[in-house]
Amino acid sequence: MKIFKVLGMMSGTSLDGLDIAYCHIWNENNRWDFEIRQTTTISYDADLYQNLKNAIHLSKEEHRLLHIDYGIWLGQQAKTFIEKHGLEVDFIASHGHTSHHRPEEEVTFQLGDGQQLANASGYKVICDFRSLDVTLGGQGAPLVPIGDTLLLPEYEFCLNLGGISNISFDTDGKRIAFDIGLANMPLNFLTEKINLKYDENGQLARKGQLLPELLSQLNALEYYQLPYPKSTGYEWFIEAIIPLLERSDAKTEDLLHTIIHHNCEQIAHVIIKEKPKPNSQVLVTGGGALNSFFMDTLQEKLGNHCKVHIPPKKFIEFKEALVFAFMSVLKDLGQTNVYSSVTGAKQDCSSGVVFVPKN
Structure with a gap:
């Protein structure tokens, strides 16, 4: 029985910080199970809070730079957390922070560049869980x-x-x-x-x-x-x-x-x-x-x-981080992780984009 060791990272619309949950996830007797083993919430400093809150109003270039900078910041937080607790990690699952979500226009964007996150942390990253569903005509939400x-x-x-x-x-x-x-x-x-x-x-x-x-x-x-x-x-x-x-x-x-x-x-x-x-x-x-x-x-x-x-x-606090960790496991296995019955897309899909460190 393989136990997947995944770091789930989630930033929600309430902007109360970055949730990190280190999870063990496994399938035994055709039933998925999990354990949330280590957690933290990292508060945003005033500048990052305002930048994320106002991201919807940024110019294209400002938005691109925030995407990069926030990806680096996420990677640094992941690396610090992993080293502090001496964790074994197979990969990182990052939801990012939603800056734009207009599925009727086929627009959804989660800040936190996956490549930068992978580079800064040193681990494989699976992220951008919403975009594929939106391109298939879905809402890209909810994913939980x-x-x-x-x-x-x-x-x-x-x-x-x-x-x-x-x-x-x-x-x-x-x-x-x-x-x-x-x-x-x-x-x-x-x-x-x-x-x-x-x-x-x-x-x-x-x-x-x-x-x-x-x-x-x-x-x-x-x-x-x-x-x-x-x-x-x-x-x-x-x-x-x-x-x-x-x-x-x-x-x-x-x-x-x-x-x-x-x-x-x-x-x-x-x-x-x-x-x-x-x-x-x-x-x-x-x-x-x-x-x-x-x-x-x-x-x-x-x-x-x-x-x-x-x-x-x-x-209560880390369920979403857990679920994105679980979605990354399903993505890694090539299994469905977004239901079209939920989002209204043309079909179920295995969503997420994989990045490996390039240093």
Whole structure:
């Protein structure tokens, strides 16, 4: 039995840092299994944070240079982590950081040049997991459902609450997944205005009052009426959400409270519509799972239809890094790692681009 030893690297839309997870992944008796053995999250310094946040607005040349520089930085972080912990690594799986995602225009771009990453780290790198699916007519997202299906088959619903919310589940014998809509992106946008990185444990939101008019405006957004497969990102947040928030003169606590109610209404609507079986569980990961007001509100909206399951903190925080490590294993084996039933592409594919060090 071969054990793949992979370093998974993930930077999400919430920009709360670079997640690194050293994983052992193996297949025994036709069942995939894993162990997350070592982890860290590296915060971005102020300059890199701003560069990544504003990457969508950069000129073509500035964007190219950031792609290179960020790839070198990723490679340096990987090398430091591997050496610090004395790890054996077969290869590195890097999601990179999404700067552009407009699949309807066949555009998706993940910053972090794979060749530079390989050169700086000294290890084989598998990255750029979205582009092939987009060229096949897919959304290029969400990609985590391959892990939900093969690594976590005991959960009926897998919900991830990063900058945006996405969900995956089986229906009619196929895996379905899509971006529901908002999660932490608007919450962090609001707390930044009062010099907080985030609302720890949802303490501010819990104190707030519901703003019925804002809730109605959010629930009426066109994106929620679109059929799946669908995905969204920072562009939608800029165009549709920020103007609504900035038109309001309400207290931050009330805005946070209302956003969480909105998020949970949309998530519960999706789950309840699927008519879950009795005792169904929804596995919740991503930063939103650490916000107790978010979780309490979600369970309230779900009622008896489904039970919210919150796993250990390490799994919450590093699930996506684990799944990209797993996707790289499947790519290395030449096996499918993106489902067309999820993304809407013409066919399943084995996505990712391989780079070996050139020094």
